[in-house]
Amino acid sequence: MSARMPVRTDMTARDAGRPGRFGGGRRRRASLGAAALLSAAGVLASGAAPAQAYSPNPKVTAVYRDTSTCPCSGGALTDPYDSTSFARDPGGYAVKLSLKKGSSFVGKVEFHPNDEKLWVYDTKNDNDTIYVHITYTSGRTTHDLGTYTAPATAAVADHMTKDFDIPEGAGVDISVYDDARLTDYIGGARGTGGAVA
Template sequence: MRTSIGERFTGLVTGALLTAGALFATAAPAQAYDPDPGVFAYYRDTDTCPCSGGSLTDPFDDTYFAHDAGGTAVKMELNDAGWFIGKVEFHPSGEKLWIYDTRNDGDTFYVAVGYSSGGSYHDLGTFSAPGTSETVDLTVKDFAIPDGAYVDITVYDGAGRADYIAAARGTGGAVA
């Protein structure tokens, strides 16, 4: 039986698509933390800062909060089965969010940030560390948050704000 060039081409394309589909179907999904990581949250009234040391010490770069009248700084440490896997920091001075992923485990976590001010809520987005092969992956976000605004920081295991892990609330201080 003879087949035309078009039939052979169609057969090749169909076979390639089926092979590609099988490869994608068998690819392992990104690892998810199960159970979710433990989270320890630390708060500092930045009226009394500069602050460092003590519970702000960690194995990667230690946390330092600058003085900022009226601010509440937040540090959230994430641990999985005894491993320090990351941290999230909100610094009122400069309104910066720091996200560290400190374990090359094929997974990341996502941090949603928003603030309440003037009777309304303002969603600033969801962020994560870049996920490279470096020992520490770091993302720093610089926001313009009004003085005295409540800053909500929510950590998720899944993209799209899926699989809630923990939340904390800081306060934006005066401009440093």
């Protein structure tokens, strides 16, 4: 003969909604637990995205090279990550923007006239990143090439490279921002201080 669980017969409608052995509480606790787990998973999944802004903004240092006389490397192009070297590109003007917050190197942006490449680095896992907006002017027309950022991963240094098709001799403007809406300008290389493809 199998043992049977006692059946509670004195349960009221009020008791049915209470957590406990005889009410609907077990299912409710399971539902609440599942909701809490999904909520926590959402927070963790969004943890890779930048969550704060630099305050104050990092200091930007620009280094330029006339790529007619390159290959160029060393000196001011050296940094703690992969340093920078520019290939020869007659008529081109390369730029490297280094971003430091106090003594920490937090990122860099490079424009290489040879093959018209933009490199964006995030070199510090600090829940922040930089947003790089790039345009070029050819003739009297300015062309918007978009906004780029390094991927947010657990790596010490993240970077992305974008290869453009920019006409030779076009002026290239690079603007670095602390937010995706492009309202918090950090620095850049624009106008007469811009790069040349």
